[in-house]
Amino acid sequence: MTPPVLIVAAPDDWPTDRVVTELTSRGVEVFRMDTADFPQRLTLTGRIDQRHGWAGGLATAHRAVDLSRVGAVYYRAPGAFQFPHGMSGPEERFAAAQARAGLGGILSSLECRWVNHPTAMARAEYKPVQLAAARESGLRIPATLVTNQPESVTEFVRQTPGPVVFKPVSSPALVEDGRLKSVYTRLLTAEDLDDLRGVKVTAHLFQAWVAKDHEVRLTIVGERMFAARIDAGSDAAHIDWRSDYGSLSYSDISVPEDVTAAVRRLMDRLNLRYGAADFVVDPSGNWWFLEVNPCGQWDWIQGATGQPIAQAIADELQGGAA
Structure with a gap:
């Protein structure tokens, strides 16, 4: 029997819908969950002992999966844990830490195919890690500076023969006043270089324009x-x-x-x-x-x-x- 595929993703992620449709059309058993379902709409039972690895299961009101049978996990941007109303802030933070260590820990321990494993994703999301790995792998990379020192930016621009761009080190999206905003790559101008005080606020990434x-x-x-x-x-x-x-x-x-x-x-x-x-x-x-x-x-x-x-x-x- 073909082992089931566990999919961990938000319910409104429609690209994941296409993967689910493709798998089910092939007769593959799929258990789809979102971490936001835990603990109110998703239950976890996991047990391990000296003789056996993690066994037990995940279940919703409509479906269940045996953890020991999972053959692969597709992990893609699930939501935050959702707890019952009425909990205090400290209680929610404590419960979230327990959920992350419990549910997240058991899922992460599954010995199966991952696309991608969350620990690998967490490390790979760091742009400095990516650039170092790309360089070591033989790919061409632009000269890059990460700093919070205005003087370092001035020196980097002086040493770079062409234009320099600024881009976010992390996700380019932020929510402000209830609106989603994006920070795009942009060329540094003379006016930018005249006032670099904002660089001190946090880490910034500057890169030679290709x-x-x-x-x-x-x-x-x-x-x-x-x-x-x-x-x-x-x-x-x-x-x-x-x-x-x-x-x-x-x-x-x-x-x-x-x-x-x-x-x-x-x-x-x-x-x-x-x-x-x-x-x-x-x-x-x-x-x-x-x-x-x-x-x-x-x-x-x-x-x-x-x-x-x-x-x-x-x-x-x-x-x-x-």
Whole structure:
């Protein structure tokens, strides 16, 4: 009997819906849960002893899964734990820590295929870790500075022959006054350099600008790679294509053999089976690594190019390419 696949994701994550549909169409048993369901709508029973590893199960009002049978886990941006109303702030924080250590600990201990394991994802989400791993793997990376010292920024700009950009070190999204806002990559201007006092507030990332012919979103699933060329149709998108999706055009593109080999080494270093990597291709055809997101979006690329990414993820969860 085919072992079940455990999917840990928010219920409104529609790219995950496509993976679930693909798996169920193949006759695979799927148990989907969100950590936000715990402890009110999801129960956990786990037991271990000297003779046996973790056994027990997860259950909702409608479904259940035996932990010892799980063959693979697809872990993708689940929600925060939700506790009963009436708990104080300290009580909620204590309960969340217990839930994270209990439910999260048991799930993390499952010896099965992961796409991706949360501990690997947590480490890989650090851009400094990614850049170091990419460099060690043989990928080209732009000169980069992470600092909270204005003087270091001035010196970095002086030593960099071309323009310098600023980008967030972590997620570019924030919520302010109930509205979701994004911080996009932007070129540093003379006015910025005249007043760098804000740099002292926190860590900032500055990077040498790489002249762009086009960009590439490279989606890696196990041993398979899906490369989509991205051409920007506006000045804003030329600096950061996320700022103007409507101006973008997409096409399939082949990946140079040396880049393919280096990306495989990178994924091995980061212990990832899935990643959405962004590259700049300069006018000379050189590929420059910018970042790899271990939980990056892929559905819009599949829709624009027809690349079978959902099928590839299902294949990986079942043990490899079909």
